Amino acid sequence: MAAKSEPRGAEETRAGDVLHRMRLDIISCALKPGTRMRFETLKELYAVSFSTLREALQRLVAEGLVVSEGQRGFMVAPLYLSDLQDLTNVRVLVDQECIARSILHGDDDWEAQIIAAFHRMDRLKARLNDLYFMSDEWAVLHGDFHRSLVSACQSPTLLDFRDKLFQRAHRYRRMSCQFRTKWRPKDVEHRTLMETVIARDAPAAKNLIERHIRETTENVIQNAGQFLSTEPTAFPGIIKSMAAE
Amino acid sequence: MAAKSEPRGAEETRAGDVLHRMRLDIISCALKPGTRMRFETLKELYAVSFSTLREALQRLVAEGLVVSEGQRGFMVAPLYLSDLQDLTNVRVLVDQECIARSILHGDDDWEAQIIAAFHRMDRLKARLNDLYFMSDEWAVLHGDFHRSLVSACQSPTLLDFRDKLFQRAHRYRRMSCQFRTKWRPKDVEHRTLMETVIARDAPAAKNLIERHIRETTENVIQNAGQFLSTEPTAFPGIIKSMAAE
DNA sequence: GATAGTCACATTTTCGAAAATCCTTAGAAT
DNA sequence: ATTCTAAGGATTTTCGAAAATGTGACTATC
Structure with a gap:
């Protein structure tokens, strides 16, 4: 560590x-x-x-x-199945919005950064064949690629929230790696995602990112779902009412 | 304090x-x-x-x-015009989703809590005529009402985020109170909002909450916009050499 | 006059001891 | 056997002194 x-x-x-x-x-x-x-x-x-x-x-x-x-x-923080599902739904909402806004506002440099990030991720995968997704380095590059897609969304607040969601979700993916039985090929998805985003096709990109997120979650549940606690009662820090008394 | x-x-x-x-x-x-x-x-x-x-x-x-x-x-944290606008957009997205989900999942008790929260807010406003919105107590009841609308959304993550956004936005409203020149009547909006939500009309409720949030922001900007700093590029990636002098 | 260096002071940041609290075990009473 | 209480040890939480760092004024030098 x-x-x-x-x-x-x-x-x-x-x-x-x-x-x-x-x-x-x-x-x-x-x-x-x-x-x-x-x-x-x-x-x-x-x-x-x-x-x-x-x-x-x-x-x-x-x-x-x-x-x-x-x-x-x-x-x-423990890993709960209910938390993973909640996280998945919220990530779909937020990432869809971020991508749509990035497609709207992104410039040439944004596109260039996406292509660069994809390339780095793609080449590392070629170098580390098979078990590439277990390496720390791939986690970084994969995270960088997904972030590049949304980085032009023009909303610091949304972007910050997205990053925190991504990190929380990463723990579930990480856990799932250890118990993996199978892994679907995501490289094709990533390429399609990139091409669609750069083609500025917002509706298609929103569909793709939703499928990507949800299918990853399903994969995690299949691999490691049995190791996730099912205690759903945990409602994390909820701020009650406002203002003084 | x-x-x-x-x-x-x-x-x-x-x-x-x-x-x-x-x-x-x-x-x-x-x-x-x-x-x-x-x-x-x-x-x-x-x-x-x-x-x-x-x-x-x-x-x-x-x-x-x-x-x-x-x-x-x-x-x-300073108050920036750009932050207020960002906040407004994100709040619309999140509140719309929370309300839609609450309408989907809410039960009788949820409806009852909305009605109760509205009643408390309404009665306080009657008691404190005119300058009611400057009191701390009204801030609490107003916050409680808005929260009751979304409280059945079944997503701890989204709800927690919503609360933090609401608190951040509250600072702008608060600042605006001090310099207020006029204030639009929101009581009618609140009642309509309540009725639409309880009637389970999700599309209408989403429209209403969007209007409510955006109009409040416009009001804040009209009252206190000149006191908000316009400084920060707010985007970590854009160099502020231009504003620098 | 402008720039760089130095020193003293103000403020933040870190540390580990001391206080407060929780948890476990033992013993007594019901 | 079960419940309650007390004591002891383990752990967390708080505190203020000490170290680290930033700030600003002053001097020396170009």
């Missing part, structure tokens, strides 16, 4: 660096879903103090990657 | 309590947008230590109510 590495932190502050490393460890499932995060352990893992850890943890709570249980510490 | 009050915190942890109070102070504009948050000041205001403050601040950064500037501390 990435923990304790990165000697020269690109982050500006130590808490930011820990946040970055912790997030990576959680979405890569190096920190396993549902495990309690004891401070003594974390302190050793990331080599920082209590307070600094807490800062990072609070951010991760807000991102939905960690849950805090009252005064009983923190734990890596 | 709510700061330093609430002697017996309903929150489980002190950091959670400070987070709650700070959030209230920010969305009510008691902490003015764009002001730097010095720790010495905050420590006195909220009567907690540095580390506890930082925990709350990190959460607020993730919620978009506070921005952190490298090693130069934190500041209350």
Whole structure:
């Protein structure tokens, strides 16, 4: 796992660096879903103090990657089937909108970045035949490609939300890899997606991205659905009412 | 402002309590947008230590109510015209979806809660004639009403996102109140909205909520648009060399 | 006059000890 | 056997001092 590495932190502050490393460890499932995060352990893992850890943890709570249980510490957010399904539906909505807006606003440079991202992803896949999708590097390039599609949507708020959804969904994909029995070929889909987006065919692109997201989820459920907890009662942090009293 | 009050915190942890109070102070504009948050000041205001403050601040950064500037501390997130417009568009998308899903899934109890929320809001408005919309209590009841409309949408992720958007938007409404020159009557809209939702007319409800959100934003811009900064390119990728001077 | 370097001060950020809280076990009472 | 209470240890949470960093003023040099 990435923990304790990165000697020269690109982050500006130590808490930011820990946040970055912790997030990576959680979405890569190096920190396993549902495990309690004891401070003594974390302190050793990331080599920082209590307070600094807490800062990072609070951010991760807000991102939905960690849950805090009252005064009983923190734990890596569990993986629920119901959460995966919820996530899938919301991602379809958001990604469809982002793609449509990108098609509307994107310029030549946007198209170029999509083609570049696809190329990088495609070449890595050729180099790492068969088990390419288990490598960390492919996860990065695959994420970059999908982001390039939506990057011209002109909405920081929507884009930020999309990224968080993508990260949360990545944990399920990651878990599914370990138990995979079969894997459908997605490379054709990616190419079609790219071509459709660059052809500025918004309705077709929306259909494609929806199919892509939903089929991936189905794949995850087939591979690892039995390992997902089915406790659906968890309604994450809901902010009640507003304003003072 | 709510700061330093609430002697017996309903929150489980002190950091959670400070987070709650700070959030209230920010969305009510008691902490003015764009002001730097010095720790010495905050420590006195909220009567907690540095580390506890930082925990709350990190959460607020993730919620978009506070921005952190490298090693130069934190500041209350500024109010930008471009952010308001972005926020408006995203809120339309999300609220429309939430309402449609609520209409699909809502039961009798959901309808009852809508009616109850509307009634509370309506009666308060009758009691506080004219300047009702400046009171904190009305902000709460108005927020509760809008939330009741979408509360049956069956998606924790979407609902949570919606709440954060609503809070961010509330700061703009709040600011606009202070400079208001005119205010359009929204009470009729609210009633129509309620009736349409309970009549399960999804397309009509989606139209109404879109109009409601967009017109409110237009109202805010007319009242206080001149006080909103137009500074940031707001797009991380576009260089702001032009605005720089 | 403008630029670079240096120092003192203000502010933020980090740390680990101390306080608060939770959890487990043991023993007693019903 | 079950429930309740107490004590002890384990863990989290909070605090303020100490370290790190940014800021601004002043001087020296070109």
